[in-house]
Amino acid sequence: MQTDLTKTLGIDLPIFAFSHCRDVVAAVTKAGGMGSLGAAWMTPEELEMSLDWIEQRVEGKPFSVDLVFPGTGGEDVEKTPEEYRKLIPKEHLNFVKNLLDEAGIADISDADRDAYLVEYARKMAMTHKKSREQLEIVLSRKSVNFIVGALGVTPEWVTKEAHSKGVKVGALVGNAKHAAKQRAAGVDVLVAQGTEAGGSVGNIASMVLWPQVVDAAEGIPVLAAGGVTRGSQILAALALGCQGVWMGSLWLGTAESDLSIEMREKLFAAVSEDARLSKAMTGKQGRMLYTKYVDAWHRPDSPKPLDWPMQSIMNGYPFKRAERGRNLDYWTYSVGQAVGDMNEHTTVKSEIERMLNEYVEAVDKLQSVTSY
Amino acid sequence: MQTDLTKTLGIDLPIFAFSHCRDVVAAVTKAGGMGSLGAAWMTPEELEMSLDWIEQRVEGKPFSVDLVFPGTGGEDVEKTPEEYRKLIPKEHLNFVKNLLDEAGIADISDADRDAYLVEYARKMAMTHKKSREQLEIVLSRKSVNFIVGALGVTPEWVTKEAHSKGVKVGALVGNAKHAAKQRAAGVDVLVAQGTEAGGSVGNIASMVLWPQVVDAAEGIPVLAAGGVTRGSQILAALALGCQGVWMGSLWLGTAESDLSIEMREKLFAAVSEDARLSKAMTGKQGRMLYTKYVDAWHRPDSPKPLDWPMQSIMNGYPFKRAERGRNLDYWTYSVGQAVGDMNEHTTVKSEIERMLNEYVEAVDKLQSVTSY
Numbered sequence: 001m002q003t004d005l006t007k008t009l010g011i012d013l014p015i016f017a018f019s020h021c022r023d024v025v026a027a028v029t030k031a032g033g034m035g036s037l038g039a040a041w042m043t044p045e046e047l048e049m050s051l052d053w054i055e056q057r058v059e060g061k062p063f064s065v066d067l068v069f070p071g072t073g074g075e076d077v078e079k080t081p082e083e084y085r086k087l088i089p090k091e092h093l094n095f096v097k098n099l100l101d102e103a104g105i106a107d108i109s110d111a112d113r114d115a116y117l118v119e120y121a122r123k124m125a126m127t128h129k130k131s132r133e134q135l136e137i138v139l140s141r142k143s144v145n146f147i148v149g150a151l152g153v154t155p156e157w158v159t160k161e162a163h164s165k166g167v168k169v170g171a172l173v174g175n176a177k178h179a180a181k182q183r184a185a186g187v188d189v190l191v192a193q194g195t196e197a198g199g200s201v202g203n204i205a206s207m208v209l210w211p212q213v214v215d216a217a218e219g220i221p222v223l224a225a226g227g228v229t230r231g232s233q234i235l236a237a238l239a240l241g242c243q244g245v246w247m248g249s250l251w252l253g254t255a256e257s258d259l260s261i262e263m264r265e266k267l268f269a270a271v272s273e274d275a276r277l278s279k280a281m282t283g284k285q286g287r288m289l290y291t292k293y294v295d296a297w298h299r300p301d302s303p304k305p306l307d308w309p310m311q312s313i314m315n316g317y318p319f320k321r322a323e324r325g326r327n328l329d330y331w332t333y334s335v336g337q338a339v340g341d342m343n344e345h346t347t348v349k350s351e352i353e354r355m356l357n358e359y360v361e362a363v364d365k366l367q368s369v370t371s372y
Numbered sequence: 373m374q375t376d377l378t379k380t381l382g383i384d385l386p387i388f389a390f391s392h393c394r395d396v397v398a399a400v401t402k403a404g405g406m407g408s409l410g411a412a413w414m415t416p417e418e419l420e421m422s423l424d425w426i427e428q429r430v431e432g433k434p435f436s437v438d439l440v441f442p443g444t445g446g447e448d449v450e451k452t453p454e455e456y457r458k459l460i461p462k463e464h465l466n467f468v469k470n471l472l473d474e475a476g477i478a479d480i481s482d483a484d485r486d487a488y489l490v491e492y493a494r495k496m497a498m499t500h501k502k503s504r505e506q507l508e509i510v511l512s513r514k515s516v517n518f519i520v521g522a523l524g525v526t527p528e529w530v531t532k533e534a535h536s537k538g539v540k541v542g543a544l545v546g547n548a549k550h551a552a553k554q555r556a557a558g559v560d561v562l563v564a565q566g567t568e569a570g571g572s573v574g575n576i577a578s579m580v581l582w583p584q585v586v587d588a589a590e591g592i593p594v595l596a597a598g599g600v601t602r603g604s605q606i607l608a609a610l611a612l613g614c615q616g617v618w619m620g621s622l623w624l625g626t627a628e629s630d631l632s633i634e635m636r637e638k639l640f641a642a643v644s645e646d647a648r649l650s651k652a653m654t655g656k657q658g659r660m661l662y663t664k665y666v667d668a669w670h671r672p673d674s675p676k677p678l679d680w681p682m683q684s685i686m687n688g689y690p691f692k693r694a695e696r697g698r699n700l701d702y703w704t705y706s707v708g709q710a711v712g713d714m715n716e717h718t719t720v721k722s723e724i725e726r727m728l729n730e731y732v733e734a735v736d737k738l739q740s741v742t743s744y
Binding site for chain 1: 709
């Protein structure tokens with residue numbers, strides 16, 4: 001199961017786990033794969049604490065951090081969280097207020113609403129300054145030997161600084177054109193993310209996309225993302241020329257996840273068709289659990305979702321209100337079509353063991369079919 | 373490369389080719405795969421002629437026919453083509469008339485328009501009577517040992533009559549629930565069609581869908597459809613537990629295809645993102661080349677596409693007018709995301725040779741990665 005990339009990074013299994021949750025990152029890394037901490041929303045203090053926490057648990061094994069480099073879309077003029085909050089149109093706040101009122105969800109005070117909006121702005125508005133601070137923290141850790149960036153072409157200062165510390169740089173891509181651009185920008189690894197993935201995604205499905213990105217990569221390693229929950233899919237990814245899989249959704253159902261039990265159970269009940277594309281969550285196209293809240297943004301008379309990151313910030317109000325009211329129909333979560341294969345509470349360890357067993361079984365079956 | 377299914381059907385390669393074009397069906401079958409003639413739109417006379425034509429070329433090799441069994445959606449009350457034509461709302465005909473007028477495409481006479489609409493109604497309106505006639509013709513041929521049905525659960529009379537002649541029955545499915553229903557209805561083979569495929573499709577991508585259908589199939593063979601153009605994808609399909617691939621789009625670019633050269637060249641120029649989901653073509657969700665014509669149906673002020681089969685029939689007017697005016701921006705064609713991998717004029721033989729070479733190469737590479 002070793003590929004050139006697992007050898008380069010010094011890990012045992014070609015399984016990469018994206019998670020916002022440090023426990024998942026630590027558990028996957030300990031099990032022989034590589035966790036990648038989704039750190040874009042973290043303050044410097046949160047990031048330092050999370051890295052400490054992971055390092056104390058992975059017994060010296062290397063792990064990864066996932067950041068957002070705002071590229072050309074990034075803002076050089078710093079706005080305060082309060083300034084972001086004030087930019088949210090009344091129309092959108094009224095729309096979600098009425099929506100949650102009609103659903104009988106108790107409102108929160110204006111002061112609480114504004115506090116949540118400011119909190120979300122602090123987390124979700126990306127600036128070059130924030131990216132630089134985060135990168136500096138990450139690159140100061142010896143245990144991080146791989147960073148991955150999303151949203152736009154990786155800036156030159158990122159690859160330069162990372163390479164100077166011997167850290168490899170990966171980038172998420174959704175089509176062959178972006179893959180070629182990232183390669184030209186000096187990226188070391190491409191994460192080809194099919195449309196079936198959760199979160200920000202393009203439109204090309206994994207089966208078509210992965211080999212297109214392998215072609216465009218011209219030799220640099222490609223990780224396969226989008227739809228993977230099974231050992232047979234790891235084998236398929238290798239058959240398509242990828243050097244490992246990049247998984248996000250599956251970990252949401254593990255004991256190590258910090259997702260609420262109620263939301264987990266909503267995910268377990270969902271079929272793959274329930275993970276749909278929408279701009280309701282961030283303003284960019286993403287795949288998420290299709291709830292009443294998401295649906296409301298698709299009505300002909302609804303306002304157009306705000307541009308990223310304003311929609312993410314605005315959602316601080318309805319999401320926190322729905323959470324307090326314990327009504328998850330007016331919340332949602334980024335998840336891929338993999339959700340149809342997630343049906344029960346598990347652990348990181350048991351999921352990795354299951355996939356390894358399935359992988360071995362798939363290899364055996366394939367051997368009996370192929371000509372070797 | 374032999375699977376249980378290729379052995380059952382008596383073919384050499386696990387490559388199944390859906391095509392409306394008898395030349396493609398014959399060429400794939402001759403090359404060791406199995407062509408499947410898309411015959412749903414054919415009159416009894418056309419079907420007989422096509423079957424004769426194929427039989428004269430395949431040297432006794434078995435091939436397949438693809439039919440539509442209208443299932444519960446089928447009409448028992450026969451309408452004449454003229455009656456269908458009269459049911460098309462003026463609103464829709466005016467909408468497309470204005471659209472093509474604005475594009476400067478010469479109009480055709482009312483008599484010609486009505487004649488095309490009647491022709492399309494004759495082809496595209498499915499009834500139980502038409503299905504029965506087609507099935508009878510197909511089952512009278514010794515060389516057809518596999519029929520495949522689309523749209524709804526396969527009726528009992530179909531499986532019963534086919535099985536009495538020793539013919540296997542397949543069914544296209546887009547999720548695990550439909551797979552289980554088809555299996556319960558006595559179908560022998562499931563064709564799991566990912567959303568990246570052309571034509572009528574569901575929303576689940578191949579990477580997620582194929583293994584879900586393999587699970588739901590409980591042992592009956594599954595063919596992998598949606599996105600396949602490469603040998604490495606055939607290997608991936610086998611790794612995911614499928615017993616072969618079902619391909620449609622790729623053949624549109626071959627010399628054997630009867631698609632116009634102009635339209636082929638539009639396909640060659642397209643990237644995978646240009647094959648999009650829309651109801652513009654048939655009234656059911658399908659994937660097709662996204663042209664100005666398709667786009668027009670997605671404007672907020674456009675009429676809602678008619679229900680199937682009325683939208684297909686209505687399209688007889690704009691499509692024939694655009695064809696006569698040689699303006700393919702106001703036409704479209706069913707094609708999958710595979711379109712991004714189709715870049716030049718080829719032949720069936722060269723495409724199959726290419727895929728076999730790629731398959732061998734992919735097997736070799738996979739062997740060096742997997743532990744065997």
